[in-house]
Amino acid sequence: MKRRDFIKTSALASGALLLPDILRASANNLLAVEDKILIVIQWSGGNDGLNTVIPIKNDLYYQYRQKIGIRASDALVLNTDMGLHPKLLALREMFDQGELAILQNVGYPEPDRSHFRSMDIWQSASASDVYWSDGWIGRMLDAGFLPQDALEIDDSLSLALKGKNKKGLAIRDIQQAHQLAAIGNHMCDGAHDHDNVSYLRTTLREATSGIDYIYSQSNKKTSTAAYPLTEFGRQMKSTSELIMSGCKTRVYYLTLGGFDTHAGQPGTQNRLFQEYSQAIGALKSDLKKENRWKDVAILTFSEFGRRVKENAGRGTDHGTAGVSFVMGGSIKTPGLYGGMPKLDQLVDGDLVHEIDFRRMYATLLDDWMGVSSAKILSDNFLRIPLFVSK
Amino acid sequence: MTKTQDIHHLYSRAGFGLHPQYWQNREALSAEQLVDQLFEDSKKFTSLQRFEDIRERKEDVGGLKILKMILKSRKDLQELNLSWLDHMSTTGAQLREKMTFFWHNHFATQVPFPVLMQAQNNMLRTHALGNFKTLLEQIAMDPAMIIYLNNQQNKKNAPNENFARELMELFTMGRGNYTEQDIKESARAFTGWHVGKDGYFKFEEKQHDYGQKTFFGQTGNWNGQDIIRIILEQPTTAVFISKKLYRHFIHPNVDQTFVNEMAQVFRVNNYEIEPLLKFIFTSKHFYRNDKKGSLIKSPVELIVSYKRLFGLRLNKPENMIKLQRGLGQLLFFPPNVAGWPGNQAWIDSTSLLLRMNLPFIFLGRDNFDLKEKELPESALIKNKEKKPFLGTLHFEPMQKSIPANIQSREEQYQYVFGLLMSHTDLVAPPYDARWTKFSDVVTAILSLPEYQLH
Incomplete structure (x- = not known):
């Protein structure tokens, strides 16, 4: 080997070593990957999957859901066996355009029916018999990102965005956050050997620079699309405007609450799905205009599905496996995953999961964000081929 | 003579803080005297009385009443929350309150029954400075805990291991110090430890497994009390609790030598909590400079x-x-x-x-x-x-x-x-x-x- 070649190779090698180990080394997709954005929408309260994606040909469904079952003629028919909830208009459009993956029977072994515990399991990506105090997106940050790379549009930070060393930002009102961050130049002096003193000072520096960054990116572009005039609508609008402005944040985390439909489910679900669908539609039209829709994947999930049999109050109680959606402008293999709900094979009146939710995370981390999932999820979960051509 | 900074440190850790206007008259006291005073101040205390304990009415609390309770439980628990916060801020029994708060976190429970949560809180307060074995027995019989960790579903023919597992993993020993078989045997011993229709603890004989169990190498017809006794015979239990106390009251990074001394004190005193806390709060170790200001306030x-x-x-x-x-x-x-x-x-x-x-x-x-x-x-x-x-x-x-x-x-x-x-x-x-x-x-x-x- 000539000396020059040797220098070249070793320089390349050391350059590769400088990359965070977890970023995939294939340099040619590295640049593209940096533009990829993930939006996570959490449906809080436990959404009823069976009335979201309706098994319109299944008699058992209509037997279990005599009062609240959605008729085939009302559903947005996707194929001979299933239809979407009538309010999910934007999703049907995406389905037709090959931009939507519907994942049914998503859950985890030994399901927990408590909202809080099950949400913890989803956010930490743990098994249901262990307690992790950090979240999957936070652990992604640990692999070499900045706090502002993961932004929750809220007043407090969810477990999902808390890593072991790094934590994301939570901002609901950018003006208010900017005002709070102004305090950051106020600091004690002096060396100090307490770990916690330096931890606080570092966190403060990261907070002020992160918020300053987000603030500098806000209001550069304004959306004119019609978002619902609700808290969630505002969250989606902020997200859209930041992406339109070229903000480098990689993950946005949003919550739409109210899915705990023990009573009067049809009215509540109608209202929530209308709000959700309208916001999704507005965000898509915003991002298409800026040619950024191709860079966005949206994951929607809920902490559990609901009981198959309706209750006496036109509602449903806490259940197990549910429906998740992954959508965006770069879905390569859209369609249906996880099969139809097996209403004839219930366990204690509940559905059995077919897709472990951590497989979705692994897919989004590896194939979309370009971050190796094995360490983040402490296991190798089989990926779902959403972003690779069949 | 105790330095003002030491007084500040002690009251901030062993209590919820002391206003500087009271510091001066304590400067003449030694650390031992200050700690004795903290225990003295904790002898008299009141419990949370936000809700009437409707169980005392001896009425059937089943069905619709439970549903109604659950529906307004969030609001009621928030009211209970506020009254505890006020209690923490005003009580003279600071050390007892701080330890009640410690046990509230240690025996973390959340059920939508405010009356049961209030009762558990008062139980923790009563035993906060007492005996750890009694505390474990009380928590194993605590209706909120039984519901929260599914011991209500722990029956002879279908054991539920949830409580038995957390009893060892989180409440006494920590992972790696017992086997899965120990959990199974322990769960059998706690079968039938239920909540009765009256809302109080009830030992359901018919649901209890009276068979032989082998737990930590000891075989017998063990009941829940026996399990707790055997757990406390294991030296690792005192070390586990000492470590947790160390992280909460002294420094986030454990000093193993000091923890071993704490565990020794705990065991020699038959798991009485008071001598252990006195050992901590009068030790030179506790007042070292690197311990002060080392914890993040919750x-x-x-x-x-x-x-x-x-x-x-x-x-x-x-x-x-x-x-x-x-x-x-x-x-x-x-x-x-x-x-x-x-x-x-x-x-x-x-x-x-x-x-x-x-x-x-x-x-x-x-x-x-x-x-x-x-x-x-x-x-x-x-x-x-x-x-x-x-x-x-x-x-x-x-x-x-x-x-x-x-x-x-x-x-x-x-x-x-x-x-x-x-x-x-x-x-x-x-x-x-x-x-x-x-x-x-x-x-x-x-x-x-x-x-x-x-």
């Missing part, structure tokens, strides 16, 4: 210290709930059975900025508001009215406690900085001439990142 400790030192009051009770949630710790709502992870987990960018801005928020700056996280039932709670924070803080008592020769604002600033920071080696940021009022210099100190430590 949100509840921070709020209670505001109440104790500055008489914090907020305009709306629900803002006190929002505040706890925003800071990451809501009493009676632990994240899971493992409790709050604590220390650095309290701090992220958002919560740190919120903490640092608190004095200004309390004083009503800028129409500040916090949104409640979207909750499962937020569709049911239609309360979107904006309720900006507004509160009151009283600085006069602190101002009065300053020696008369310290007159200028700048001197006062340096003096109060010394009062409020329990850790040494810190130099206050430069005095700002715009701080014309006494309240300005105090709020400047309260808004430092370092004030989050104690």
Whole structure:
């Protein structure tokens, strides 16, 4: 080997070593990957999957859901066996355009029916018999990102965005956050050997620079699309405007609450799905205009599905496996995953999961964000081929 | 003679803080005398009485009544939360209250039955400084715990291991110190430890497995009490509890030698909690410089210290709930059975900025508001009215406690900085001439990142 070649190779090698180990080394997709954005929408309260994606040909469904079952003629028919909830208009459009993956029977072994515990399991990506105090997106940050790379549009930070060393930002009102961050130049002096003193000072520096960054990116572009005039609508609008402005944040985390439909489910679900669908539609039209829709994947999930049999109050109680959606402008293999709900094979009146939710995370981390999932999820979960051509 | 910084340190850790106006008359006391005083002050105490214990009416509490209870439980638990917060801020029995708070986190429970949560809280308070074995027996018979960890479903023919597992993993020994077989055998011993129709503990004989069990190599017809006895025979249990106390009361990083000494004290004294705490709080180790200011105040400790030192009051009770949630710790709502992870987990960018801005928020700056996280039932709670924070803080008592020769604002600033920071080696940021009022210099100190430590 000539000396020059040797220098070249070793320089390349050391350059590769400088990359965070977890970023995939294939340099040619590295640049593209940096533009990829993930939006996570959490449906809080436990959404009823069976009335979201309706098994319109299944008699058992209509037997279990005599009062609240959605008729085939009302559903947005996707194929001979299933239809979407009538309010999910934007999703049907995406389905037709090959931009939507519907994942049914998503859950985890030994399901927990408590909202809080099950949400913890989803956010930490743990098994249901262990307690992790950090979240999957936070652990992604640990692999070499900045706090502002993961932004929750809220007043407090969810477990999902808390890593072991790094934590994301939570901002609901950018003006208010900017005002709070102004305090950051106020600091004690002096060396100090307490770990916690330096931890606080570092966190403060990261907070002020992160918020300053987000603030500098806000209001550069304004959306004119019609978002619902609700808290969630505002969250989606902020997200859209930041992406339109070229903000480098990689993950946005949003919550739409109210899915705990023990009573009067049809009215509540109608209202929530209308709000959700309208916001999704507005965000898509915003991002298409800026040619950024191709860079966005949206994951929607809920902490559990609901009981198959309706209750006496036109509602449903806490259940197990549910429906998740992954959508965006770069879905390569859209369609249906996880099969139809097996209403004839219930366990204690509940559905059995077919897709472990951590497989979705692994897919989004590896194939979309370009971050190796094995360490983040402490296991190798089989990926779902959403972003690779069949 | 005890240094003022030591007094501050002791009261901040073993209690919820002592106003500087009371420091002087304690300087003559030794550490032993101060700690004796803390125990003396904790002898007399009152329990939480927010709700009538409807179980005492001896009525059937089944069916519809339970449903109604559950539906308004969040609101009721928030009221219970507020009354406990007030209790922490006013009680003279500070050490007992601090330990009740410790056990609330250690035996983390969350069920939608406010009466049962109140009863558990009062049980923890009663035994907070008593005997750890009694405490374990009480928690194993505690209706809220039985419901929370599914011991209600633990039956002879279908054992449920949830409580048995957490009893060893989280309450006494920690992972790696027992086998899966030990869990199975322990679960069998706790079969039939249920809640009766009257809402109290009931031993359901028919559901109890009277067969032979082998637990930690000992074979017999063991019941739950036997399991607790055998757990406490294992040396690792005293070490596990000592470590947890160390992290909560001394330093986030455990000193193994000192922990071993603590465990020895605990076992020699038959798991009495008082001698162990006395050992900690009178030790030289506890008062070492590197221990002072090494812990991050939990949100509840921070709020209670505001109440104790500055008489914090907020305009709306629900803002006190929002505040706890925003800071990451809501009493009676632990994240899971493992409790709050604590220390650095309290701090992220958002919560740190919120903490640092608190004095200004309390004083009503800028129409500040916090949104409640979207909750499962937020569709049911239609309360979107904006309720900006507004509160009151009283600085006069602190101002009065300053020696008369310290007159200028700048001197006062340096003096109060010394009062409020329990850790040494810190130099206050430069005095700002715009701080014309006494309240300005105090709020400047309260808004430092370092004030989050104690």
